[in-house]
Amino acid sequence: MVSRQFVEMSKSRIEGLIATFPKLADPGKQHTFAETDSVRYVYQPLEKLYVLLITTKASNILEDLETLRLFARIPEYARGLEASDVVENAFQIIFAFDEIVALGYRESVTLSQIRTFTEMDSHEEKMFNAVRENQMQEARELSKRKARELELARHAAAKQGLPLNSIYNSFSSVRSADAFASEPSVEPPSDDQPGVPLLSRENWGSSTSESSARRGMQLGSRGGHIKAEMDRLTDMIRGEVPPVVSDAANVDTPTKPATTTMSK
Known part of the structure; x- marks a missing residue:
């Protein structure tokens, strides 16, 4: 299964020596070595496996057994x-x-010593592993702390009867209000504009209401003031009330040239 040669040998030579070993090994014998004309087999059974050391016949058998003892670990x-x-x-x-x-x-x-050498242990590696372990531990603690903070925020929002994303909804409302305030005012239709049918007060009011409903809610008293100005302008167009000039309404209305007379 695993073979390691420490001198120069061909692959066919190694395969031939290993193929010869099962014929020489006798489980019934007490000896744990076998010899041929050129080599010596020193082996030790390990359950279903064998640890095999192949040496020359001139090698020291005691040293071979000691070496085999280390190999058998x-x-x-x-x-x-x-x-x-x-x-x-x-x-x-x-x-x-x-x-x-x-x-x-x-x-x-x-x-x-063999275990130390194979593990290749070093002080630098230990320090690196310690630092990495500390970083991982800090990351885990930070994750747990963030999870606790999120859970506390959820409980606080639940006690106040607010969803967790209420602050985002507030920001959205503020942005919507700003956008509505920056929209230009809608001018009512006038008689001098060609191609525009004249709307009655009821139709114009319903149209204005639908437009206001599509825009969203109006903030404070500004919406009511604008609506009052719109009604006044509509009445002016219909001839029901005299025209009133208001600084709050930014609406262009048709007027006749004014003349000034002076008398004694």
Whole structure:
């Protein structure tokens, strides 16, 4: 499943040595090594798997067994002895093997050192992780605080009988009132305007009411004053009342040229 060679060997040579091992391994024997004409197999069973160390016959068997003991700590690297665990953590296993053997010779290392080397622990990395954890914690606390503030605002709005977006509605009302105040005043139709039919007072009042209803509400006494001026201008056109000049109404009305006479 996972193979690591520490000397130069061809792939076919490695596959041939591994294919020969099942014929030499005997589960009924107490020995954990087997020899051929050229190599020695030192192995250790791990449940359904085998940890196999292939060396030359001239190597020290005691050192080979000690090396095999470190190799057999696969559960420390792979977090399990299942085939899926070994395949998933293949690179971690290879890195650990490289710490045990270098250029075909065993290194003087312990299991704790191997774990430290494979984890690649460093002070800078710890500091970076600590800072990142603090930032994440602050972000979570800020999110909780904002959620509490929003909940309190909802409760306060519910007690006052107002929806949460009432302030936005207020702003919209103010903007609508400003837009209405800036609209130009509507002039009533006059007799001198060609092509415009003369409306009666009732029809003109209903038309003005419909126009006012479409515009929206009128603010304060300004709307009533404008309506009074409109009624006065309508009466003037109809000839019911004499014309009255008002500074509040910005309406152009047809007038005759005025003459001034002086008598003693």
